[in-house]
Amino acid sequence: xxxxxxxSVSLYSYxxxxxDKKLDLEGCLRETAKTGATGVELLAEQMIRRFPLPIETExxxxxxxxxxxxxxxxxxxYDAFLENHIYDNRTLTLSEQVNMMKRDIRLASMLGFxxxxxxxxxxxxxxxxxxxxxxxxxxxxxxxxxxxFSLNSGxxxxxxxxxxRTGTKYFGFIPDMGIFCKNIPDVLRDKARRHGASxxxxxxxxxxxxxxxxxxxxKIKYDLNxxxxxxxxxxxxxxKEMMDAVEAAGGGPADQEYAGAxxxxxxxxxxxxxxxxxxxxxxxxxxxNMHEDYKETAVAIPEVIEAFKKAGYKGxxxxxxxxxxxxxxxxxxxxxxxxxxxxxxxxxxxEDC
Amino acid sequence: MAGxxxxxxxxxxxxxxxxxxxxxxxxxxxxxxxxxxxxxxRDIKVNVDGEEVNREDIRLVVNGEAFTLEExxxxxxxxxxxxxxxxxxxxxxxxxxxxxxxxxxxxxxIIDPSYMPFQIEAVCEADFEMK
Numbered sequence: 001x002x003x004x005x006x007x008s009v010s011l012y013s014y015x016x017x018x019x020d021k022k023l024d025l026e027g028c029l030r031e032t033a034k035t036g037a038t039g040v041e042l043l044a045e046q047m048i049r050r051f052p053l054p055i056e057t058e059x060x061x062x063x064x065x066x067x068x069x070x071x072x073x074x075x076x077x078y079d080a081f082l083e084n085h086i087y088d089n090r091t092l093t094l095s096e097q098v099n100m101m102k103r104d105i106r107l108a109s110m111l112g113f114x115x116x117x118x119x120x121x122x123x124x125x126x127x128x129x130x131x132x133x134x135x136x137x138x139x140x141x142x143x144x145x146x147x148x149f150s151l152n153s154g155x156x157x158x159x160x161x162x163x164x165r166t167g168t169k170y171f172g173f174i175p176d177m178g179i180f181c182k183n184i185p186d187v188l189r190d191k192a193r194r195h196g197a198s199x200x201x202x203x204x205x206x207x208x209x210x211x212x213x214x215x216x217x218x219k220i221k222y223d224l225n226x227x228x229x230x231x232x233x234x235x236x237x238x239x240k241e242m243m244d245a246v247e248a249a250g251g252g253p254a255d256q257e258y259a260g261a262x263x264x265x266x267x268x269x270x271x272x273x274x275x276x277x278x279x280x281x282x283x284x285x286x287x288x289n290m291h292e293d294y295k296e297t298a299v300a301i302p303e304v305i306e307a308f309k310k311a312g313y314k315g316x317x318x319x320x321x322x323x324x325x326x327x328x329x330x331x332x333x334x335x336x337x338x339x340x341x342x343x344x345x346x347x348x349x350x351e352d353c
Numbered sequence: 354m355a356g357x358x359x360x361x362x363x364x365x366x367x368x369x370x371x372x373x374x375x376x377x378x379x380x381x382x383x384x385x386x387x388x389x390x391x392x393x394x395r396d397i398k399v400n401v402d403g404e405e406v407n408r409e410d411i412r413l414v415v416n417g418e419a420f421t422l423e424e425x426x427x428x429x430x431x432x433x434x435x436x437x438x439x440x441x442x443x444x445x446x447x448x449x450x451x452x453x454x455x456x457x458x459x460x461x462x463i464i465d466p467s468y469m470p471f472q473i474e475a476v477c478e479a480d481f482e483m484k
Contacts, residue, residue, distance in 0.1 A: 015386045019357065019438045046387035050431045085467035086392050088426055121468040227470050330356045 008039025
């Protein structure tokens with residue numbers, strides 16, 4: 001069994017403290033180091049002011065690499081946002097989009113990142129058009145596999161075909177562990193209750209999720225129209241029946257919101273990771289709520305890490321805390337403690353050889 | 354309730370020019386998780402005490418530069434990003450400004466990150482006092 005799995009923190013996790021100005025970029029790096037993680041994932045557009053100009057300066061890069069040394073951190077993944085709709089009257093042309101992708105690859109490389117996360121909305125042609133440059137800069141482009149998308153699916157096959165056709169070693173997948181949710185996260189359910197959802201409707205939604213798990217989620221297809229693919233996916237997984245049942249039970253806005261949001265979580269068999277391990281070089285260890293006993297009630301952390309070990313994965317698992325969005329409207333958020341617990345939970349599973 | 358702060362509590366002020374009150378202003382933070390070019394802020398709606406503000410009476414001030422909502426459509430300069438966690442100031446032209454006392458604001462930020470299938474429509478409500 002391989003125990004070479006490394007731990008990283010995505011600074012996305014600390015967004016609430018950053019928003020409140022309790023942490024700046026260096027503060028986030030310091031907190032990352034305190035958790036025992038050795039990698040850091042950066043959203044440059046989130047925490048580098050006047051993006052992208054500072055990255056072009058030696059002064060900023062010296063500070064960045066100085067921090068890496070001071071906090072014993074290694075850049076793990078650069079999260080890019082292909083803003084191809086930056087103007088409201090048109091989508092950027094293919095060439096403009098490729099140039100934007102190349103810019104991000106270059107920025108990632110200048111900050112020492114070997115991996116770049118791109119979003120599911122990135123057109124295949126933009127990825128293909130950037131592969132030579134990615135190779136030149138030694139930065140791998142990773143497509144985020146985020147619910148409702150999944151590996152071993154019609155959607156993933158579209159990209160596998162490209163990988164095989166081009167023979168590239170500079171493109172692969174970055175699974176988001178939100179695709180391994182056994183349950184709907186408890187923070188979402190608690191929010192629904194605060195907003196007035198009924199126990200009857202919550203039960204309907206939770207049982208429908210359990211049924212999808214038991215039967216196996218119908219996987220999403222490859223379609224350039226992501227909205228259409230998503231709607232087909234939802235219908236194939238019983239969304240209409242569930243919504244009808246919620247309505248019949250007198251569900252109001254809070255019930256419907258909970259029901260709708262339940263489709264943003266999904267379950268894939270962790271075997272999918274083993275099957276696709278040759279194309280996985282970074283992972284978003286998404287989580288929603290870590291309890292004091294180091295248990296995540298939705299994401300199957302031990303099972304997923306077990307699969308990664310079997311597969312001999314040597315990349316990073318990068319903590320990505322996303323529970324704050326269900327709290328921040330009316331409750332405080334403590335991302336620092338959440339990430340600490342999550343890193344500890346991952347450490348235990350990784351070291352349990 | 355201990356939710357996140359969206360508005361700067363000290364930011365609500367009347368604006369004065371040549372001895373006249375020409376309008377009012379407030380500061381708020383973008384309800385999204387990264388800094389953005391103003392070009393993807395597709396609209397800002399302001400409603401105070403139930404009264405909807407005309408779109409052309411609104412300016413967004415970032416880094417000392419004021420833009421109309423129409424002008425914002427083409428603003429992509431790094432110096433005028435709406436940085437994550439920073440307040441931007443909204444100014445509203447209104448003769449006489451707002452009266453002293455309690456008010457209620459409901460503003461909507463419409464932000465359109467390219468990867469999202471839907472635009473973000475963040476409704477930001479608060480009670481505030483004018484001195």
